[in-house]
Amino acid sequence: MITRLLVANRGEIARRVFRTCRSLGISTVAVFSDPDAEAPHVAEADLAVRLRGARPSDTYLAVERVLEACRASGADAVHPGYGFLSESAEFARAVLAAGLLWVGPPPAAIAAMGSKIAAKRLMEEAGVPVLPSLDVTAPGEFPLLVKASAGGGGRGMRIVRDAGELAREVESARREAVAAFGDGTVFAEPLLELARHVEVQVLADRHGTVWALGERECSVQRRHQKVVEECPSPGIAPELRERLCEAAVRAARKIGYVGAGTVEFLVKGDRVAFLEMNTRLQVEHPVTELVYGVDLVRLQLEVAEGAALPPVPPVPSGHAVEVRLYAEDAAYLPQSGVVRRFEVTGDVRVDSGVESGSVVSPYYDPMLAKVIAHGSSRAEAVRKLVTALRRARLHGLTTNRDLLLRILENRAFLAGDTHTGFLEDPAGPAHASAPQRTDELPALAAALALAAANRRRAPVLAGLPGGWRNVRSQPRRARFTQAEIVYDPLPEGITTISADPEQVVLERDGVRHTFQIAHYEEGGPVYVDHAGGHAELTPVPRLPEPVEHVAPGSLLAPMPGSVLRVEVEAGDRVTKGQAVLVLEAMKMEHRIAAPADGVVSGVHVEKGQQVEAGAVLAIIQEGNP
Structure with missing residues (x-):
């Protein structure tokens, strides 16, 4: 015990x-x-x-x-x-x-699935459908997917569409696989485009019982890493579900599996192809827990102690959806720094690695939390999740919250029409323009909160209204980099019900709106959260301090990292999109490309050098100097 x-x-x-x-x-x-x-x-x-x-x-x-x-x-x-x-x-x-x-499972079972190449052979023997393996040096067909034989999580994976990019992408996949898993073995498979990524949760004891706890839909991905998962899949019919579960059970039995694991498949129409078996608990296990009413960690512990599972798994109920909340920008680049505030409330489950005041370092995965909602229907679960994300107070770091909301409110997603290329679709949610924020109320609330904070700090005559004058000469304005607003007097039709540094209540046309305000440092951003969403406003100082200016054409490090490779020298001509250097951060490679045609006038880093976010890496003079 x-x-x-x-x-x-x-x-x-x-x-x-x-x-x-x-x-x-x-x-x-x-x-x-x-x-x-x-x-x-x-x-x-x-x-x-x-x-x-x-x-x-x-x-x-x-x-x-x-x-x-x-x-x-x-x-x-x-x-x-x-x-x-x-x-x-x-x-x-x-x-x-x-x-x-x-x-966990027996070491022999882990080893059997540890090499994707060997795992495919075993699955073929077990009657589980697989994709053919291709010669990574001369595949004979394109497009294809280069994959690391060890590990997962999108690391060591590259899509290759023509022979000209094959050698470069294979070498890049190998380097990334070595950094992440210590094993640079890679292989290739045909790229099954527009397919669903569907996985089956299995649980096995030492007494011969193997459960298949339904399937999870994991098709919404960026860089081959999952972003949204749900159980059950909205695109799997009962007959296909039965086939998937039977194949997963065969896979587990073939390797003598014990404990919790996941068998992953690509599904396109009626075609099913084995991807890999993860011999561990998955990040997305909460959706299965909520639908099947189980605690998978508890079952892991009990099986490890020798307990027997009931002969029949529990019956599923309802629908669950999970999103992964990352500290990353719109280009999926990881962010590091202090989480000023982390509050996610509502009828949702939050599995988080951070809390208010936590530091997100550049050394590990930038996932802040998983937010999971369960409902009697898929629509109910999605609605709960959207509400929780909109009302969350996430301050200090850029996150992917807005992308998650665009996904959850996307028409194709709501119809269950997703595939592994969903976020790459130019018409999809990842490429949608940010909505133009024309509502003036958040900026008014921020201005009023800052004015109230100034009055609270006033050493004398703190009871006087802010900006009081015997004779008013001009209206009071607040300037933010995102907006400029007149807040005294307020625009017609808007009245102030209350205004404190932490909360402002405004009424417009008979409707009251409450805004929660947070401001952590002098001159720093003002965070405005309300029922309709959130805003981050940066005050423009009245008397700005002198600042250092970066030379035009400078390529700046988008994140802390290590220079893995420099691909140009001073004097080289480059074209727009050409790789200038490669950074490694959080065990993934990030290409830094030339923003325009030009000439490299200087390279300011070398291979192996550690750089901070914002560091000048190189300078490109545009045109033909």
Whole structure:
């Protein structure tokens, strides 16, 4: 029986496992890197052990250090979470060799699915349909998908549409696979475009029972990483669902699987093709939990202790939808910094790795949280999710909230008509223009809140109205980079009900609107949240400080990272879109391209150099100097 469990992971999944352990009376142990020393998962565990010596990006991959943490804390069991060492057969063997209980599948099952190349052969033997494998150096057909044989999560994956880009993309996939998984083996498959990405949750015990807990729709992806997941899939008919579940059970039985795992498929029409089996808990497991009324982590723990599953799985009820809330900009570039405020409320489940005041470092995945809604119907679940996202207070970092809202309100998504290229569609939600915000009320609320804050700080005569004059000479204005507003007197038809630094209530044409205001530092952004959405307004200083100007044509680092490769030299001519250099951040490669035709007048970094966000990387003089 488990008495003290160490979670060899961080962030959201560590907190998720701890939550179940608390309900079962199991003591918990967290491990952490230096950047994670103040992270919520560390504070929530009963005990916590710093993993010293490794680089921050490699800390949670250090097998011997994790085992040392088990010995130091007295843990008698290990849960790997997902990512990092969760699909390492070597780690599973080391845990078992140390006399600890491993909350996961047998090492042999992990190894069997650890290589996608070998896994495909096994699945063919089990009668599970697969796509043909192609020679990665001479595939013979295009388009194709280059994939890392180890790991997943979109890392080491590249779409190749013609022979001219094959060698470059294969090499890029290999580098990324080595950085993420320590294994640069890649292979290729035909690209099955406009297909659905559908996965089946399986759960197996040591006594021969294997459950298939329905399917999850995971087609809405960016960079091969899932963004929205739901259960059940809106595009899978009952007969096809039965085929998928039967194939998933065959796959699990073939490798002697035990515990929770996921079998992933591509589905196009009636065609089904095996993608991979994830021998761990998935990020999107909450949608299955809500629909089937189970706690998958609890079942993992019970199966690891030797318990038998009931012969028949529970019956599903309703529909669940999950979105992944990332700290990233509109180009999917990860953001790092301080989360000033993180509040997501409503009839939703929030599995989060951060809280207000947390620091998002550049070393790990930028996912802030998963927000999940369950309803009696798909429409109800989506509506709950939209409401929660609109009313969330997310301050300090740029997030993908607006993209998530555009997806959830997209006509094709609401009809269940999605596929793996959904976010790449030029007419889809990822490429929709941001709505033009013509409503003046948020800016008025921000101006009134700032004026109230100034009066609160006034050392004398604080009771006088802001901007009071014996004789009014001109209206009072507030200038933001996004808008300029006259707030005294207010525009016709608008009246102030109350105005405090934290809350402003305005009435327009007989309708009252309440705005929550947050302002964290002098001259910093003003965050305005209300029932209709949110706004971030940056005040324009009356007397701006002198600033350093960046030379025209400068290419700036979009995020902190390491220079992986410099592809030009000073004096080279470049064309618009040509790669100038490649940055590595959060174990993914990011191409920095020339914004226009021109000549490289200077390169300011070199291979291996660490750079901060905003650093000048190179300068391109446009035209023909």
